[in-house]
Amino acid sequence: MTEAHQASEKFTWPVRVYWEDTDAGGIVFYANYLKFFERARTEWLRSRGIEQRALVESTGGMFVVSEAQIRYLKPARLDDELIVTAWPLEAGRASMTIQQQVFLKTPTGTHLLCEGTIRAGWVNAVTHKPARIPPTVLEALK
Amino acid sequence: MTEAHQASEKFTWPVRVYWEDTDAGGIVFYANYLKFFERARTEWLRSRGIEQRALVESTGGMFVVSEAQIRYLKPARLDDELIVTAWPLEAGRASMTIQQQVFLKTPTGTHLLCEGTIRAGWVNAVTHKPARIPPTVLEALK
Amino acid sequence: MTEAHQASEKFTWPVRVYWEDTDAGGIVFYANYLKFFERARTEWLRSRGIEQRALVESTGGMFVVSEAQIRYLKPARLDDELIVTAWPLEAGRASMTIQQQVFLKTPTGTHLLCEGTIRAGWVNAVTHKPARIPPTVLEALK
């Protein structure tokens, strides 16, 4: 997959860093990048017509993260403007893998702060047992 | 109500301040004291034999906060050992009001950092409509 | 102060509800409305030209919340679109009081979910001792 091709598939979502995101080290707390990742995945799904609360109600299922890998390169700070990306690496019948990045916006360009890979599986929302992704969802993710 | 009498009714719960609780100002983020309050209320209920997840499953109802008032006197910092209190000011048929405080533990004594009053109403867990607190819960709270 | 007058002074900020904001009761966790309030206050300050990280660095001071009062009327849920408001009730030399509300956006209008009053004092960022709000900040808040 070429860079150009990747770029064309990247969904981007702006995130601003607030006091709630930072810690006493003066930087964004490491767990909170997973919140930013989740917001971008949710907005990527929404851009494909998938609203997750409606999905639980209509299908009885939901995505649950099964694996996460994150590399923290540079810290984000209070008031920073971030761009969070999401694009699918692969989608199977029961799970999908999403590549995600966090960039800092500056007047001179963007700088990569953090990147990760998230694997999410489809489960029954009550029993939490793995299940097949509903066809309508699979179709929307193509 | 005398101090001595109050003290005898106060439920206390230890809380340690971690990185997750602090913000870039070097102190505990103001919303997080409401987490500490909630932990102490939950443990106070547990000390009375009330487990909230089991309660939702058995009664279909739960407590939801309807009002909160908080005064922040001094900030808590990373690694601080706190004592959080909870004691009932009043309990009606559909709601209760809890007084809560956060103290800093130091070698020479405890210092009040924060105090608040929380009003919680009983609601149906699905419709979120107000309802009467189940008799078994009311009995446990006496 | 008339409603019309109030409305003209209200700063509004959109907030979307994500998984991170909700709890096992299916609704936004009560402490998280204070995060939404803080985001709206920060954006209101930014709209007046005040960036808080830069402010700490240039003045050595910051705002710290000293009092919060919140009334929770109806719960917000996953995927909800909220409008958060902020407007100054009063501003003194060392503190200010902000009125804040959270509205749910629906196709047929907006509904008040939560409202509160936040008092914030100016403190030295290192010693946390109360201090006078710098003139440039006071001027921007007028």
Place this chain on the structure above:
Amino acid sequence: MTEAHQASEKFTWPVRVYWEDTDAGGIVFYANYLKFFERARTEWLRSRGIEQRALVESTGGMFVVSEAQIRYLKPARLDDELIVTAWPLEAGRASMTIQQQVFLKTPTGTHLLCEGTIRAGWVNAVTHKPARIPPTVLEALK
């Protein structure tokens, strides 16, 4: 390394699941396991005599996470009692790698819910540039 040997080196820390930790899926939000990991690492350091706030003040440095890998096997729920472990896989001059697990405590035993590997580097607390771990810290970690 045998299981028995590993067990002898494992630091364990109890964590209770509160409302703040859960999401509308009825389970602990995936980012919050990183909070549990961090609490266990902090308590493991404290058990070795290392208090992080004091460390920043005395050395001007701190640990910052550079990599995290997490596998989520089964979800934790409200009121669950968890055991979080931390043990060092390797410690270099500028970073260390910690293995961590989250177990559910039940009357019949413990069940693995989540496991991960955290790499943390030592940085200057102001510039965030990588630096060598101070000898006193290295000694305490042995």
